[in-house]
Amino acid sequence: MSTIQILQIGLGPLGIKIGQFISERERLDTVAAVDKNPALIGQDFGNLCGKNATGILVSGNISTAITGQKIDVAVLTTVSDMWRIVPQIEEILAHGIPVVSTCEELSFPWQTSPELSKRLDEAAKSAGVAVLGTGVNPGYLMDALPMFLTGVCQDVRSVTVRRFQDAQFRWVPFQKKIGAGLSLDDFEKKKSDGSLRHVGLTESMHFIAHRLGWELERTEDLISPVIADNQIVTEAMTIPSGHASGVRQEGNGYVGGEVKIKLVFQAAVGEPESFDEVKIEGTPDICSRITGGVNGDVATCAITLNAIPQVLRSSPGLKTMADVPLISFF
Secondary structure, eight states, X not given: XXXXXXXXXXXXXXXXXXXXXXXXXXXXXXXXXXXXXXXXXXXXXXXXXXXOOOSOBOBSSHHHHHTTOOOOEEEEOSOSSHHHHHHHHHHHHTTTOOEEEOOGGXXXXXXXXXXXXXXXXXXXXXXXXXXXXXOSTTTTTTTHHHHHHGGXXXXXXXXXXXXXXXXXGSOHHHHHHTTTTOOHHXXXXXXXXXXXXXXXXXXXXXXXXXXXXXXXXXXXXXXXXXXXXXXXXXXXXXXXXXXXXXXXXXXXXXXXXXXXXXXXXXXXXXXXXXXXXXXXXXXXXXXXXXXXOOOHHHHHHHHHHHTHHHHHHSOSEEEOXXXXXXXXXX
């Protein structure tokens, strides 16, 4: 396989980490980089990634960045929602470039954003390339992995996935995203305005239901704070006793008046036990547990890169993890 030449768009902590991972991989090479942040434009991409200078200067727009370059795929790490990501992807598709994105709502948008999904699917087909939304969660741990585990079942009656993680080992932006350190009043305010939540539980529930042939009557996405019993002190922050140390989010998918899909995501600074667990009630019953859990920062970067060859092999259109060949390290 020849070297895959990559256009990176979005150079926040995730994009920079992916750039570092690419530099450590054979057959992958970032040849162009784009970000809207004026402070980053004109900087050497290699230096931003903590590596030697590469001569690749960050551009503020795609057209300038790819001039004179042969681009095989774009890695898009910008926003989490469909209404903002679709125009960004359409701009990439205008250049005939396939896309792998970490946008959470893009992982399975057909039920939650049907019109935008259709629009993006048609644009990708017109461009003759594939578009995939993936990540560790959503994209793998709470949807693709449990569905793969059901492959040995004669019948499935319910699916429960629990992801618990000690957030002190995650990036500081992630800790802030889950409300760590907030007073309970501030937690509720951010919860109310939608700025404090793990994005993707609803998409994961619809992914599972779609694969199992279930029609969800309704879904719930319940959010509550994890409250610190004692003061917690880390290098990044001090969390007073009684403040939020993180978030608990529970997704419930109903079929026939019963919860058939339950997804529990709990991330908090000082969470006593980290693990990822899938329980399938069926024939046979299955319980799979990853003790210690999967490091979300590493895993998100890795699965994004590992998905690239499969996206390049896929037929044109908007894809989910169920539509592309099985992803593995390469």
